[in-house]
Each structure stands twice: as C-alpha cells, then as structure tokens.
Amino acid sequence: MSLPVGTRTQLADLLHGARVLLLDFDGPVAHLFARHPAPEVAAAVRQFATVHSIGLDDVRTEDPLVLLRAAYRHSPRFGRDVEAHVIEHETRAAAVAEPTPGAHELIRVASTIGRRVVVVSNNSERAIRTYLARHDLTEHVEHIIGRPFGHPEQMKPHPHLLNAALDITRAAPADAVFVGDSITDALAGTGAGVPCIGYAKRPERAEGLADADALVVVEDMHTLAAALRP
Structure with missing residues (x-):
C-alpha cells in the first residue's frame, strides 16, 4: 500500500515524536502460529x-x-x-514462528536511534522471549509485557497491558506509540490514551483498524522502519 504524502508525514511525526515504541507481538513482530497453526x-x-x-x-x-x-x-x-x-x-x-517482513528491521532501527522498544501482547511472556532469543533480538527489546497469568480480564482490549508498559518506562501516553494489528489493539490504545498505528496484515483489515481509531494504517512493516530512519 502506497501511503499518500500527508499520511506518510503523519506516520513519520508519530514515530519520531515517541520515545517509546510499543509493539504487539503476533502480527506486527511475528506470525506466531504460521507453522504451528x-x-x-x-x-x-x-x-x-x-x-x-x-x-x-x-x-x-x-x-x-x-x-x-x-x-x-x-x-x-x-x-x-x-x-x-x-x-x-x-x-x-x-520456536518455529515466521518473522513479519520488516519487523526485525523496525526493532533494530528503533533501538539503534535510542527508542525504547517494548513488546505488549496477549501472548505469554515465555513465548515472546523464546522468539526474540531465537532471532537475536533480546538486546533490542527493553521490556516484554505479556499476558498476566491467571488474569485473562487484563488482556487487550483492556488497557492494562499498555498502562503497565507506560508505568515500567515512566512514559506519558503522548510519549509512546503503539503498533497493533487488531481492533482489540486499537481499543486498548484508545483506553490507555496511546496513539495507535494499525498494521493490516491483510488488506481487508484496514477499514476495521481505521474505524477503531488507529491514526494511520499500514500494510507493510517495512513502511514503519523506513519512516523511522533518521
């Protein structure tokens, strides 16, 4: 998807204006169940x-x-x-998940230019750590906020996980940006007051993300990596 000039500018402003990059895991970072459906x-x-x-x-x-x-x-x-x-x-x-094209580049670029990268996911912390270690990304991700064991009510769309990420980084909502691929992600972002960028891994999901108040919707994580480069 080629973004209009105004949308590209908005995307760059969102990414460069945030000192904390919050990423959902399954979708924006990896296709978790690609080989273990x-x-x-x-x-x-x-x-x-x-x-x-x-x-x-x-x-x-x-x-x-x-x-x-x-x-x-x-x-x-x-x-x-x-x-x-x-x-x-x-x-x-x-352990066998496939990377989302462009996601690893985004994480490394963000880390290199001093952004604090936090994975915020309804998946378990153990699974996320396994994936990051396998792809040599552990040092580039400052924190993992995974599903709290025993508390499914705190999963997105509840803003608890995003609020926990803000607390641990001592960031205000306006100091962060959240990249998610689902309506529940966008709703959680709204609930926590964090600007949300929607990643539509399939084109038909773009409209739903926009309707759920994702400020910008992209179909390629390479777009985010390119927008974040100095």
Whole structure:
C-alpha cells in the first residue's frame, strides 16, 4: 500500500515524536502460529479440556485465547490448567514462528536511534522471549509485557497491558506509540490514551483498524522502519 504524502508525514511525526515504541507481538513482530497453526492449538486445548472434564464444547472458535477466556469463566482452577497448556503451545509455536517482513528491521532501527522498544501482547511472556532469543533480538527489546497469568480480564482490549508498559518506562501516553494489528489493539490504545498505528496484515483489515481509531494504517512493516530512519 502506497501511503499518500500527508499520511506518510503523519506516520513519520508519530514515530519520531515517541520515545517509546510499543509493539504487539503476533502480527506486527511475528506470525506466531504460521507453522504451528492456531486451529491445531485450539484442537489440542479442547482435547486437554475434555480429558480434564472442562466443558468447552459449546465455545465455537479456533482462537486459543478465546478458549482460554472461556476456561476461566468455567472456574479459575480450570482456567489456570488450560493456560499452562496454552503457554506450552505458544512456546512451541514461537520456536518455529515466521518473522513479519520488516519487523526485525523496525526493532533494530528503533533501538539503534535510542527508542525504547517494548513488546505488549496477549501472548505469554515465555513465548515472546523464546522468539526474540531465537532471532537475536533480546538486546533490542527493553521490556516484554505479556499476558498476566491467571488474569485473562487484563488482556487487550483492556488497557492494562499498555498502562503497565507506560508505568515500567515512566512514559506519558503522548510519549509512546503503539503498533497493533487488531481492533482489540486499537481499543486498548484508545483506553490507555496511546496513539495507535494499525498494521493490516491483510488488506481487508484496514477499514476495521481505521474505524477503531488507529491514526494511520499500514500494510507493510517495512513502511514503519523506513519512516523511522533518521
């Protein structure tokens, strides 16, 4: 997607005006379930739940995190059991996940020019650390704010994770910019008062991100890396 001149200027202003770069993980950084597909993980979670007499059969989804929320609604104890199982699968997926083109370049450019890079994700911290270590990105990412174990209610679209990122970096919302690929990301950004850049990994997602108040929507992470270069 070629951005209009005015949009390119807005994007550059957003990136250069922020001292903290907040990145969602699955989408903007990596395709987490590219080689360990989410539907297979969801099926494994259902099987685990069935063996442990946790009723998830009525939850129609192939999203493991939707199943995770449902397990916690069943009971906190079952939720924790399911979450531990989900973390195992997320970590396996992270070990073979495919990079989002342009994402590693963005992280390295941001780190090199002194931006504080923080990954803010509904995925587990363990999985994210596995991925970053595998790709020699650990030193370029200052903090990881992953899903708080046992507290699915704090996942995005709730602004808790973004607020935690602001707290740990001692940054005001206006000092940060958040790159996310989903409507829940954009809503979390709005809730925390952080400007949001939408990454539409498929063109049809662009309109939804814009409607959810993403200030700029891009279809290529290379666009962000190029805009951030001095």
